[in-house]
Amino acid sequence: MLNLDEQSGVPFYLQVVQQVKRQIASGAIVPGDQLPAVRDMARDLVLNPNTIAKAYQELEREGVVESRRGLGTFARAPLMPMTDADRRSVVSELLVKALVEAEQVAVSPEEVVTLLKKLIEEKNEQRIIV
Amino acid sequence: MLNLDEQSGVPFYLQVVQQVKRQIASGAIVPGDQLPAVRDMARDLVLNPNTIAKAYQELEREGVVESRRGLGTFARAPLMPMTDADRRSVVSELLVKALVEAEQVAVSPEEVVTLLKKLIEEKNEQRIIV
Amino acid sequence: MLNLDEQSGVPFYLQVVQQVKRQIASGAIVPGDQLPAVRDMARDLVLNPNTIAKAYQELEREGVVESRRGLGTFARAPLMPMTDADRRSVVSELLVKALVEAEQVAVSPEEVVTLLKKLIEEKNEQRIIV
Amino acid sequence: MLNLDEQSGVPFYLQVVQQVKRQIASGAIVPGDQLPAVRDMARDLVLNPNTIAKAYQELEREGVVESRRGLGTFARAPLMPMTDADRRSVVSELLVKALVEAEQVAVSPEEVVTLLKKLIEEKNEQRIIV
DNA sequence: GTGGTCTAGACCACA
DNA sequence: GTGGTCTAGACCACA
Numbered sequence: 001m002l003n004l005d006e007q008s009g010v011p012f013y014l015q016v017v018q019q020v021k022r023q024i025a026s027g028a029i030v031p032g033d034q035l036p037a038v039r040d041m042a043r044d045l046v047l048n049p050n051t052i053a054k055a056y057q058e059l060e061r062e063g064v065v066e067s068r069r070g071l072g073t074f075a076r077a078p079l080m081p082m083t084d085a086d087r088r089s090v091v092s093e094l095l096v097k098a099l100v101e102a103e104q105v106a107v108s109p110e111e112v113v114t115l116l117k118k119l120i121e122e123k124n125e126q127r128i129i130v
Numbered sequence: 131m132l133n134l135d136e137q138s139g140v141p142f143y144l145q146v147v148q149q150v151k152r153q154i155a156s157g158a159i160v161p162g163d164q165l166p167a168v169r170d171m172a173r174d175l176v177l178n179p180n181t182i183a184k185a186y187q188e189l190e191r192e193g194v195v196e197s198r199r200g201l202g203t204f205a206r207a208p209l210m211p212m213t214d215a216d217r218r219s220v221v222s223e224l225l226v227k228a229l230v231e232a233e234q235v236a237v238s239p240e241e242v243v244t245l246l247k248k249l250i251e252e253k254n255e256q257r258i259i260v
Numbered sequence: 261m262l263n264l265d266e267q268s269g270v271p272f273y274l275q276v277v278q279q280v281k282r283q284i285a286s287g288a289i290v291p292g293d294q295l296p297a298v299r300d301m302a303r304d305l306v307l308n309p310n311t312i313a314k315a316y317q318e319l320e321r322e323g324v325v326e327s328r329r330g331l332g333t334f335a336r337a338p339l340m341p342m343t344d345a346d347r348r349s350v351v352s353e354l355l356v357k358a359l360v361e362a363e364q365v366a367v368s369p370e371e372v373v374t375l376l377k378k379l380i381e382e383k384n385e386q387r388i389i390v
Numbered sequence: 391m392l393n394l395d396e397q398s399g400v401p402f403y404l405q406v407v408q409q410v411k412r413q414i415a416s417g418a419i420v421p422g423d424q425l426p427a428v429r430d431m432a433r434d435l436v437l438n439p440n441t442i443a444k445a446y447q448e449l450e451r452e453g454v455v456e457s458r459r460g461l462g463t464f465a466r467a468p469l470m471p472m473t474d475a476d477r478r479s480v481v482s483e484l485l486v487k488a489l490v491e492a493e494q495v496a497v498s499p500e501e502v503v504t505l506l507k508k509l510i511e512e513k514n515e516q517r518i519i520v
Numbered sequence: 521g522t523g524g525t526c527t528a529g530a531c532c533a534c535a
Numbered sequence: 536g537t538g539g540t541c542t543a544g545a546c547c548a549c550a
Contacts, residue, residue, distance in 0.1 A: 365416030
């Protein structure tokens with residue numbers, strides 16, 4: 001599931017492009033996997049189907065996915081698969097942001113760890129329920 | 131120390147305003163504390179002094195700081211001090227982002243916790259060295 | 261048309277702010293009227309556009325005007341419209357200054373009246389010519 | 391009688407210097423005339439006697455007045471006596487200010503003349519009464 | 521030293 | 536075209 005940031009100023013279609021590319025590069029989406037239909041993803045993200053179509057076209061132009069008429073859109077092998085280090089550094093970058101922010105609002109690193117664990121727990125519970 | 135995000139599209143002066151406000155509201159900066167001189171913060175953040183001056187003037191207009199010519203700029207008592215819950219939720223928001231991102235690049239929640247701890251350790255070491 | 265006093269020690273941007281406020285409060289500028297573009301007024305007053313921009317931003321902050329990017333800056337309804345008495349007293353204050361000065365340089369009140377009439381005539385002629 | 395402008399930012403002693411010089415240059419004060427005693431002028435203007443003393447010293451340094459111990463301070467012949475044109479232009483300058491201001495607050499030139507006449511009348515009445 | 525104002529000129533977002 | 540932000544650098548008032 002993608003997550004869009006309305007505040008960022010980055011066009012929605014580009015956010016979709018970037019995130020799908022990252023999911024493929026990281027291995028979260030395996031080559032051959034079918035991507036959600038344009039209309040389905042549009043509904044999920046509450047976007048206009050044209051926006052998703054534009055994203056898929058861009059992804060195809062870049063060779064990241066392959067659209068087959070009547071069949072759907074499929075992930076291709078990533079040109080630049082992410083190494084484990086890549087995948088961790090993507091996450092680390094955001095964690096650093098959280099740590100810096102924590103420092104600014106006088107939340108100790110230990111508390112940050114506690115918060116993170118709590119969030120993970122909550123997420124697991126949600127999944128079980130759903 | 132503030133951290134600027136060039137990508138965000140938010141004007142630098144506003145980023146400074148927001149972060150100083152948060153530092154004061156959260157208690158990380160105590161009323162009466164002197165803020166860095168305009169030129170010093172400009173040098174640290176690699177910005178033009180005018181940009182910091184604009185930020186400080188906006189902060190003064192909002193009653194968050196008090197600038198005295200020839201003396202410096204000082205934090206005032208925050209109108210809306212953050213509660214502990216506020217302070218945690220600010221951090222949690224960013225941690226959620228990191229978790230979502232982790233899922234997209236197929237990094238497990240456990241790994242995220244490990245990464246976070248490692249980052250905190252590294253930070254502590256840096257401080258000791260410096 | 262505004263007139264700036266370089267001697268006064270009052271920052272130019274503040275002089276612009278004060279004069280525009282007075283023009284709006286007095287009814288000389290009607291709500292909805294478009295103010296000159298930042299660059300135009302800067303050229304007319306031989307000031308840097310930044311200085312006018314700063315004045316307009318201050319005016320917007322005070323709710324006196326509304327700036328719309330790409331469109332222009334427009335007068336809003338004054339919060340404290342001037343009464344006729346206000347408008348006269350503003351002028352009277354300056355006339356008193358002229359009378360006091362006249363006394364100091366031994367120019368009689370009658371001469372002051374004559375001077376004033378002459379200045380008005382000259383002004384009318386200028387307008388006709390232009 | 392001098393008139394001080396607290397807003398102007400010009401030091402009081404300098405305002406006194408300037409106005410006395412103008413009074414002498416314009417002929418409003420004739421060479422040989424005695425200026426008010428330091429303490430008298432200080433009382434009238436609600437200033438510290440030191441401020442007036444400083445002004446008189448500056449005037450003497452410039453050769454505009456002559457202070458004789460035990461006697462008082464006296465006007466000397468002006469180095470640059472004002473011509474009639476000078477005297478009128480000093481007043482005209484202020485009248486132009488009033489006219490520009492009038493235009494800004496939508497007061498017609500005719501009204502300005504009326505206001506001026508009224509102010510002169512009022513002044514005359516005050517004098518008679520006093 | 522401190523903050524405040526200003527010029528000169530660039531680039532951006534929006535319409 | 537419009538206003539908004541920013542750099543680079545100067546000069547000022549105040550302490």
